[in-house]
Structures are given as C-alpha cells and as structure tokens.
Amino acid sequence: MPGVQAGPPPSPQLFFETVTAFHKTEALKAAIQLEIFTAIGEGNQTAAAIARRCQTAERGTRILCDALVIMGFLKKDASSYSLTQDSAVFLDRKSPAYLGNIVSFLNAPDMMRGYEGLPAAVRKGGTMLENQGSVTPDNPLWVNFARNMAPMMMGASMDIAGLLGDGAGAPWRVLDIAAGHGLFGIQIAKTNPQAQIVALDWAAVLEVAKENAEKFGVSDRYQTIAGNAFDADYGGGYDLILLTNFLHHFDRAACVTLLRKCFTALKPGGRAVTLEFIPNEDRVTPPSNAAFALIMLASTPAGDAYTFPELESMFAEACFESTEMTQLQHSPQRLLISRR
C-alpha cells in the first residue's frame, strides 16, 4: 500500500485544513450577512432565539454558530452563545466600530477573481486582473476601502499619532498621500490642534475623507488635492508627509520617483511617515506582514511587501538623510520615519 511506513504515518492534516480554509471565510461572511452577531448582541442566546431573530432555520443556525465558536468568534456555554469582546466591538452592526462591511472590500468579486487567477499571476509575475488590477486610476474599490476599512486602522492611527508626538501645538503642515478614509491625518489633527491636513486621493475617495474630518471635528483644518499621487502638484513646506499602505502597490522605480516628490515637498528637517507590511529579511516572518506580498501578487502588476533594507535604500536614493523603523503596538504593521 503506498505511503505506508513502520512508524506513525505523515499527516495530511495541514493540507486538509488549508484546502478547506475557504469554508471559514464563507461561514464568517454568512454570519455577517445574516446578522448573527447583531442578534446575539441583542440578547438572543440560543439557536432557537437567534433563528427567530434572523429568520433562519434553527438547525442551520446551530451548525453555523458552533462553527463560529470553533473559529473563535463566539463563546458557548451549554446551549447559550455569547459574543467575544472582539466580535461585540467589530461584528455587531450596532457597534460604532462595526467592520462587517469590510467583506465588500476584501472579498469583492475582483479580489476573489485575482486569487482564483493565482496560477496565471505566478506565471506572469503580477496580477492577471486587467487594467493594473487594484491600482487602476479611479478604481471604485478605493471608495469601498475608504468607506469600510477605517475600523481596521484605528489601532495603527493611534500608535502613529503617539509616535509623532503632539507637536507641542506647532503649526504642522501635513500631507496625507492616498488618504483613503483619512483616519491617519485626522488622528494627527486631533492630537495637535495646530496641525493643518492636506489629503490627496481620487476625488470620489476624498468625499469619504472629508465626511470623516467633519465627523471628527477637524474639517476647518482639512484641505484636499484630488488626483494621482504621481502626477498631482503637492505644494510644499510640509512638516510631515504620510505614506500609509501606499508604497506596497508599486515597483521600486515608481516608489523612488514618488519619494523624490515627497522629499521636495518637505521642509528641511521634515519627516516622511510610512506605514507598511514590512517582513523581516527572510521574507517569511512575521507571518502577517510577510503574507501581504501574496495579496500584492494577486491584485497589482508589481507591488510587494518590501523589507526594511529595500525601503531604506529607496529613501536613500530619494536623498532622505535617515530612515528608522518602529514596530507598532496595536497592529502587526511597522512604521518608518524618514528625515529630510
């Protein structure tokens, strides 16, 4: 019989878990769509009660809720389900930090298609999606991103504002490139009441950033530049330029070109602030940063999860004096502060 050995046989367990990993994605998406977490947050505890609230079958509800317990999204005590702390904050539709809508970004049909096309992407060395995938100009995906991804960035935005210091009321001029939801600039404006933010992004995305600036009470210090970060006129004299989750979409040459523009737009002594998924030089640790490279392969022509030496050399080539890396506390991501 093939594969039979004297000792314990090798295990196909990891293989099985991985080929069925999409089950977990679909179970979580189903629970969000059916408002299972919201129903439990309202006090429905048993499969029968949740099923009544969600207009589902008790049997299907019991099986789905048990799967959610196994996956770590619910707790179970006898036949009673309850929310974990994280599920209560992020998955109950009534929570202000609800992020269930993120599935419409991370699991958008184009993103799914990019992954199903991975063999073609590996052959080609870049996304098989047409029109440059996720970095197509004015791709509506980024409005979706801006509308839905803010709650994922809360921890990182607080860490960054803390690391930059409060400016002691200095009249900072801050350029937020590819601002998206705008959270990173907004958090700085909240920390330093003298900071002026200039957010750059596609016009449709800026509508979301402006709504957030209004909501968080900083719209009187919030300006915008609509357009492409490679072509737009930044103006100049900035104390800070934010490059949050942006460089990873592009190849080295494009990044250096962009960093030269940033260098020119900064005051002497000004800082470029780069948030990235930065793996160690082995490119396989820490896992959540290193795994990001595959997302770029699936969805962009030439993006990557760059290592610190790679990024440092891009900043050096763009004439920055120094670049230092810090591990964020509330996010697996890392921050670079590069000084002009």
Next chain:
Amino acid sequence: MPGVQAGPPPSPQLFFETVTAFHKTEALKAAIQLEIFTAIGEGNQTAAAIARRCQTAERGTRILCDALVIMGFLKKDASSYSLTQDSAVFLDRKSPAYLGNIVSFLNAPDMMRGYEGLPAAVRKGGTMLENQGSVTPDNPLWVNFARNMAPMMMGASMDIAGLLGDGAGAPWRVLDIAAGHGLFGIQIAKTNPQAQIVALDWAAVLEVAKENAEKFGVSDRYQTIAGNAFDADYGGGYDLILLTNFLHHFDRAACVTLLRKCFTALKPGGRAVTLEFIPNEDRVTPPSNAAFALIMLASTPAGDAYTFPELESMFAEACFESTEMTQLQHSPQRLLISRR
C-alpha cells in the same frame, strides 16, 4: 472617534485572518497546479530554478513560495526552499501517496457553490444545492472522491484494521457499505488472509474499489454489490459491516433505517464498525470533528456531525447490544464498534 478606549483597543486580527482565509486555499491550489512541490522534490531549490522548471515568473514564484513557507508547506534557508516531510509525502506528484488531486473533490465547483450559498443553507437548514447536493444518486462527485481521497484515509484504515484484530485467520465475511476507494475493506483483507470482502457502492465508484483491490492483491477475495445502500440486498451472515464516513450524510431516521438493515445482515455477535467525525457533546470540540457539521450543512439536505450519545441511541434503536467508541491514533476521527 468610535471604538477608542483607554486600554489597548480590541483586535480585528482574527476577523482579518478569517475573511482572507480563502487566500490560503487558493495559494495551495495554485502551487499544486503549477507543480511547485514536485519541482522542489526534483532538486530545484531557488525561486529562479523553480520558476524555470514550472515555467513561471521568478517574482511570482518567490512570492508564492514564501507564502507556502508561512503556511507551513515549505521550509526556507536563506534563498533555498525545501519540502517539509508532509509535503514530500503528499504534495510531490511523484510520491505514491500524492493527494494533490483531492482539490478536485474538496474544491469541486459544486462544493464551492454550496459554501457560497451558506446564507441560504442556514435559512433553509440544509444545502441550497439542487437534487440533495452531494447525496444525489450516482453523483459523479463520489467517483472523484474514490479516485482521490484514499491517501487521506491511510492512517485511519490502518488504525481500524489494528483495532479489529487479525481475526486469527478466521473466515470473516465483511460488508463494506459505501466503499468508495475501498481502502477500509482492503486493509482488513490484507491483515486477515481469510477475510472475504463485499463492497457496496454506486457501480461507477465500484470500478475504483475493484482497481484498488487488484492493486493491493486481494481481488480474489473481493466481491461487489452495485446500488444504493438503502435499497440494495446485502445478503447476510456478515462478521463485520463497515460504515465509514457514511452516516453523517443523513438524518437520524434514515440512519436508524439503515442500521436496522445492518443488524439483520450481521451474524449474532457480529460487529458494525462506524468511522465518523464525532464531536464531544458540546459540539465544538475537538475542532476538526466538530467543524465537519458545517460541511454537511453546506452540501447535504440533513446530514450532521453526530455526537456519541446520538449515534449510540441510533444503534440501540436498531437493536444493537452495545456500542463503544475509540479515538483513532492517526486521524482525528473516532471509531464505533457496535455489537449485534
């Protein structure tokens, strides 16, 4: 700002990992399709060498191989990739225990569709697939299963033959219900040279079982009954009846009906041998057994991962004298031995 608290903020990490869990499935499928594991097994170690062998881009290959290291399927030393023991045994196309073809069963379009339809299945309490999903008579999925799933069952089949004892050369008559690849009966025939096996399954599936019986040298003691386990004439006087991964497809009433047929077909003192994904009574541990219920919700009208008390009561209702449960050693599954 919503969700901001004084202490460390709650983490969206598990949510993010889960909504992107399908990335892992697609990465593994791509690696199998591109023969990355086979290429490394042939001695290609660097991304460049693997890319030449697989006709892929070096950049795409590097990113995919790093993802496979992160996922635990490869090892990496500087820029050299190597196979883990499990990948060498199960994912190198040249290994006799290669199971890469399993993706054509576990990730068949119908299975994927069943999962994408989970919200509908939860509402209905059973699969949204037409024609009873995976349990449609003569569903070609089961030929696919029989052809491809045998390597996953190697550990369990050896454990079971060991637990049943060698029969000390007794002329066992063994009925293997829904035999599939036939491995469980064949392993008994190999252990006890006096055992006669009768395999029951759809005619197209039995072709696979017969090929395996031939391959493993037991075809002279291998007979078949083509048809549906609920309607077929089993004959009688069996020492053993095997019910491996079968009961979970059906509701309790159907299971009891089937077990009554088994009871009648067994000799007094004969044993029904049931392999199942049996969760503890909490239905959420151990995880790999408990998670199986969701597969049944997605793909069958009324199947489930039954607990031991549920199964014991079905056997009792079918007049079996006793049912004992054993945890297999080389599989997360559990075995029931029920005595007539």
